[in-house]
Amino acid sequence: MSQLHELVTALAAPWVVLSPRSGQLSGSGAEGVYARDRRILSRLSVTVDGREPLPVQVDERDAATHQYVAMVEGLGDTRHDPTVMLYRTRTVESDGLTERITLVNRSRSAIECRLDVALGTDLAGTAAVRSGAAASLPQLAPLPDGPGRTRWESDDTRVIVTADPGVSATPRVEPGEEFTLTLHVSADFPKSTTEFSIEPPAERTPYDVxxxxxxxxxxxxxxxxxxxxxxxxxxxxxxxxxxxxxxxxxxxxxxxxxxxxxxxxxxxxxxxxxxxxxxxxxxxxxxxxxxxxxxxxxxxxxxxxxxxxxxxxxxxxxxxxxxxxxxxxxxxxxxxxxxxxxxxxxxxxxxxxxxxxxxxxxxxxxxxxxxxxxxxxxxxxxxxxxxxxxxxxxxxxxxxxxxxxxxxxxxxxxxxxxxxxxxxxxxxxxxxxxxxxxxxxxxxxxxxxxxxxxxxxxxxxxxxxxxxxxxxxxxxxxxxxxxxxxxxxxxxxxxxxxxxxxxxxxxxxxxxxxxxxxxxxxxxxxxxxxxxxxxxxxxxxxxxxxxxxxxxxxxxxxxxxxxxxxxxxxxxxxxxxxxxxxxxxxxxxxxxxxxxxxxxxxxxxxxxxxxxxxxxxxxxxxxxxxxxxxxxxxxxxxxxxxxxxxxxxxxxxxxxx
The missing domain is CATH 1.50.10.10 (Glycosyltransferase)
Known part of the structure; x- marks a missing residue:
């Protein structure tokens, strides 16, 4: 389990993602997608043919946009150069998260594989995550919500994930081609009982300094x-x-x-x-x-x-x-x-x-x-x-x-x-x-x-x-x-x-x-x-x-x-x-x-x-x-x-x- 200081932070308040350098969210420790004092997703992991890609690099383009680069073993050419790569471009916005998962084939022949995205949430409050109490919380059952859509609901909070073409795919990727699966995560929150809610600004002030x-x-x-x-x-x-x-x-x-x-x-x-x-x-x-x-x-x-x-x-x-x-x-x-x-x-x-x-x-x-x-x-x-x-x-x-x-x-x-x-x-x-x-x-x-x-x-x-x-x-x-x-x-x-x-x-x-x-x-x-x-x-x-x-x-x-x-x-x-x-x-x-x-x-x-x-x-x-x-x-x-x-x-x- 990674400590908080080891996690990579992608941020556009009030939304934030904390992940290891692999980009994978396993549900352990403080990992997760958060918004308004709530962990929106505790799990967001990608596998190819049932195996996790091997992390290579994190490109932190700015505070809100990161790209996680990994190589995929068992596919493509057998020589020592990696020829099949997975790129996850994560963009956090004021109202949610978009992640583009792209499989790139640079080998000499077509590849066929199964690409899966595993999702889960406990909808734990940040105080519970910080104190460790969230570790004993169960994962909520997902609710089907139409083609390519999954939702979770608890305490008037609703999380919606849309996946195009879906959370699982079996693409055939020709040499020099790529395949992209796009996720979008959003949430609806209950009305605050204190007349205070954590809101994004209408516009983020840029700095010409x-x-x-x-x-x-x-x-x-x-x-x-x-x-x-x-x-x-x-x-x-x-x-x-x-x-x-x-x-x-x-x-x-x-x-x-x-x-x-x-x-x-x-x-x-x-x-x-x-x-x-x-x-x-x-x-x-x-x-x-x-x-x-x-x-x-x-x-x-x-x-x-x-x-x-x-x-x-x-x-x-x-x-x-x-x-x-x-x-x-x-x-x-x-x-x-x-x-x-x-x-x-x-x-x-x-x-x-x-x-x-x-x-x-x-x-x-x-x-x-x-x-x-x-x-x-x-x-x-x-x-x-x-x-x-x-x-x-x-x-x-x-x-x-x-x-x-x-x-x-x-x-x-x-x-x-x-x-x-x-x-x-x-x-x-x-x-x-x-x-x-x-x-x-x-x-x-x-x-x-x-x-x-x-x-x-x-x-x-x-x-x-x-x-x-x-x-x-x-x-x-x-x-x-x-x-x-x-x-x-x-x-x-x-x-x-x-x-x-x-x-x-x-x-x-x-x-x-x-x-x-x-x-x-x-x-x-x-x-x-x-x-x-x-x-x-x-x-x-x-x-x-x-x-x-x-x-x-x-x-x-x-x-x-x-x-x-x-x-x-x-x-x-x-x-x-x-x-x-x-x-x-x-x-x-x-x-x-x-x-x-x-x-x-x-x-x-x-x-x-x-x-x-x-x-x-x-x-x-x-x-x-x-x-x-x-x-x-x-x-x-x-x-x-x-x-x-x-x-x-x-x-x-x-x-x-």
Whole structure:
């Protein structure tokens, strides 16, 4: 059985196919055709005369179209060259899957054979597949549906497969000729009970963005990332957002969708605007411990049904268990405004902004100690509610888990930035903002007095208000928020420069000096590209170009190792122990904020800071970078499209149109 990271992913959200490199779907593990949190097909395998063809190659033409090449034994000429080949061209679209199975005869004589396609489904939910519960589900019985058509039905979901000329054929193929069997897979889904469904966009926004760099790996990385970002686009009504990653996370998230769309504002500003509106429409209105909803709070994730992930983790269809999405929503709105989001669209979201700010003060700090802390009151939700949301994500140097309520250091940084950004937005629209500037200043002083320990910011405060010691990537998210002064930023940069955190392939989530460091620990030693990219943005913004460049070099090395499609996360052993990073067996690939990281680090290196409402554009490039020449064409600032060139530390705006 292949691990998730070994599977080939063909994607046009919400449809996705995960298969081994053979293209065969056997029903094992996570293999399958998925759409809208449901496994549509668990089996799709091809045999010729009862035998599986031998895989030769996968040609990933783009995110949605792959061709699987195999040779057929026992047919054709007997010499060593393969003369009968099978080509499977798989195209995933927003409403289904088309697969053309072509048998090609390059032998000297005609061939006759039996070509069979075996199909099956369990219609398992993605949560059941992920937890392993789907392994015990029976295959549904197919229902005849006319010539060349087969269907399966369960829980108001109906899957239809059409095959031309049929799922079995006995062709005679002359020398130099070919025979093609075409499959089309579609599905009808039940109406959502939550007024939310996972839908494709009416149109996938293409990206007219190019990069030229003396390091050609950078060009390949950006091109592949933008192709994946286009394939990950989903929509809530007319508003586009990115599904986080196939197959488990192809839906609307608070934190993930905001970070991804925020990184992509320079190339796709309407994506951020759509994400902001989609989340604002579902902003909390009441107190509900079961779903973690609170007035003004931005949700964590939305599904069409309850998701039972096993181990006691049961998430309702609309779940609010995140302690940072609300602040990130505010700062994403601020960034979108500064980059030129239309004024009327910004004004329409000001009531949501005010409610989000109020949530920080009235609900995010339940014990009124001046810090934002969380605890899972439901008993079935996420124990940790920052981006590191696994059970063991917040721990002491000896491995002891921190007790709740937990106040994460980066959540305080996000809150400081949100208060300052919120004040600026309010004041620009004739509303008072002094309250939030005062609130931010008080938080900054409390943080300085409480969080610093052993020469760096603690990971968090635990339930007893003790600063949780240990060097981890959390502190990297403080850079660029404004919470730290210049000396503190330098101190954090010096810590991040250490070999215990810099793996050479990116930033480790946890220092190698920690007792429970695990290079394949989900949040306890692995490397997450977006975590590294957020830190790189902060390092460049605070003038720490040398450290930032080291991390960018690491991401480029990792991108090359993964065929320029960075996964959700990978191992943190580092360049001292391995030449390429160890894959994390269950990582999504592609993944939205991993793909968006390519744009984030390149724009950060250029130091582009627009203020469209104020009529200014500042370009303050990095003093050092891991390349001599970098030029990006197609950046969007307001109504203009820019091309910016960085040459030996000097930036010029080549063109604006």
């Amino acid at each position: 190019t990069v030229r760099c003396d390091d050609k790996r950078v060009e390949r990385w950006l091109d592949r990332s933008l192709d994946d970002i286009r394939a990950l686009q989903l929509a809530a009504g007319d508003d586009r957002y990115l599904g986080a990653g196939p197959p488990w996370y192809l839906t609307l998230f608070g934190r993930d969708s905001l970070i991804s769309s925020g990184m992509l504002i320079p190339v796709d500003p309407t994506l951020a605007a759509g994400t902001l509106r989609a989340l604002a429409a579902r902003q909390g209105t009441k107190v509900d411990p079961g779903s973690a909803e609170q007035p003004g709070k931005i949700p964590h994730e939305l599904r069409a049904e309850v998701a039972d992930h096993g181990g006691g983790l049961v998430l309702p269809p609309v779940y609010y268990g995140t302690h940072d999405a609300t602040q990130l929503w505010i700062s994403t709105l601020h960034k979108a405004w500064r980059w030129g989001m239309p004024a009327d669209e910004v004004r329409a979201l000001l009531p949501n902004l005010e409610r989000a700010l109020t949530w920080m003060k009235e609900y995010a700090d339940p014990d009124d100690d001046g810090f934002l802390e969380y605890v899972d009151e439901s008993g079935h939700g996420l124990a940790n509610q920052g981006w590191k949301d696994s059970v063991d994500a917040v721990q002491w140097p000896d491995g002891t888990l921190a007790t709740a309520p937990i106040a994460l250091c980066e959540v305080q940084g996000y809150a400081y930035a949100a208060a300052v950004h919120g004040a600026e937005l309010l004041e620009a629209h004739g509303l008072p903002g002094d309250e939030w500037r005062t609130w931010a200043a008080a938080l900054q002083e409390r943080f300085r007095e409480t969080f610093w320990i052993d020469g760096y910011p603690a990971i968090a405060l635990d339930g007893a208000k003790n600063p949780v010691a240990g060097r981890a990537s959390n502190m990297g998210h403080l850079l660029g928020t404004g919470l730290l002064d210049a000396d503190e930023e330098q101190t954090v940069a010096d810590v991040l420069a250490g070999a215990d955190l810099d793996s050479g392939f990116g930033l480790r989530t946890l220092s190698t000096a920690m007792t429970r460091f695990n290079p394949l620990g989900y949040h306890t030693g692995s490397v997450w590209p977006h975590d590294t990219a957020v830190t790189v943005q902060g390092l460049f913004a605070t003038g720490q170009s040398d450290v930032a460049s080291s991390y960018v070099e690491g991401l480029i090395r990792a991108a090359e190792a993964f065929g320029y499609r960075l996964p959700e996360l990978y191992g943190g052993r580092g360049t001292g122990e391995e030449s390429t990073p160890t894959p994390y067996p269950l990582s999504c690939r592609p993944q939205a904020w991993a793909a968006a990281s390519a744009v984030a680090v390149l724009v950060a290196a250029l130091g582009i800071e627009p203020d469209v409402p104020g009529g200014t554009l500042t370009i303050n490039p990095a003093t050092t970078a891991p390349w001599r020449t970098l030029e990006i064409d197609g950046l969007r600032v307001g109504d203009e499209t820019l091309s910016v060139r960085l040459q030996d530390g000097e930036a010029t705006m080549v063109r604006a149109r």
